[in-house]
Amino acid sequence: MKRRVTRLTALAALCAALAGCGIRTTSVPVDAGAAPSRVPCELSAQEPPEAASGVPLQVYLVCGAQLVSVDRTVRIPEERLSDRVRVAQTLLDELKKAPSDEERQAGFSTDVRESLTVSGARKGDPRDALRLSSQPEDLPTHALAQIVCTYADSAAAGPDRSVSLGGPSDDPVRGYQCTAALKARPESVLPTLGEIRPTR
Numbered sequence: 612m613k614r615r616v617t618r619l620t621a622l623a624a625l626c627a628a629l630a631g632c633g634i635r636t637t638s639v640p641v642d643a644g645a646a647p648s649r650v651p652c653e654l655s656a657q658e659p660p661e662a663a664s665g666v667p668l669q670v671y672l673v674c675g676a677q678l679v680s681v682d683r684t685v686r687i688p689e690e691r692l693s694d695r696v697r698v699a700q701t702l703l704d705e706l707k708k709a710p711s712d713e714e715r716q717a718g719f720s721t722d723v724r725e726s727l728t729v730s731g732a733r734k735g736d737p738r739d740a741l742r743l744s745s746q747p748e749d750l751p752t753h754a755l756a757q758i759v760c761t762y763a764d765s766a767a768a769g770p771d772r773s774v775s776l777g778g779p780s781d782d783p784v785r786g787y788q789c790t791a792a793l794k795a796r797p798e799s800v801l802p803t804l805g806e807i808r809p810t811r
Contacts, residue, residue: 667684669761671756673797680764681714681719685705695739707724709721723757741775742784745779755787756797758776
């Protein structure tokens with residue numbers, strides 16, 4: 612009899628503890644929603660359809676307040692791959708595009724304006740300079756960082772992988788580098804190499 616009383620006391624204490632923790636039984640199924648389909652800032656690896664084959668390239672988009680590279684495929688004649696300005700404009704066009712549904716669902720976005728264009732060096736510029744249709748310092752910081760890192764990993768960069776950018780004004784072009792720190796904090800973009808003038 613004593614053992615039975617002890618068991619009943621323990622059972623009552625257990626029930627009280629469960630009630631105190633807020634655990635409630637329910638006969639109604641609870642829908643917590645679907646599990647995330649992919650890790651943020653990660654895209655599923657997919658083979659592009661044969662009809663959409665072209666030249667593979669990488670652009671940097673904004674994701675989680677950082678810069679993350681994304682693979683794209685574009686149609687561009689092979690003979691124009693050696694044309695730095697053509698490559699730079701092709702990359703810029705990709706940066707201006709709205710992210711695909713898959714990219715958007717993974718958290719990607721772009722800050723590059725649709726109206727932005729790029730041209731080659733003008734008289735007095737270094738040979739590898741690129742001139743944007745807006746002053747680089749007038750662009751949103753994330754947009755400028757996207758352009759710098761996208762160009763730095765392409766044929767649009769100089770021999771040392773730096774990017775010489777200017778705007779429509781007569782101001783000298785400035786040199787930028789895509790560093791790990793810039794990818795982590797694109798708002799900190801600065802012309803790390805200062806003004807660049809042609810060597811005499």
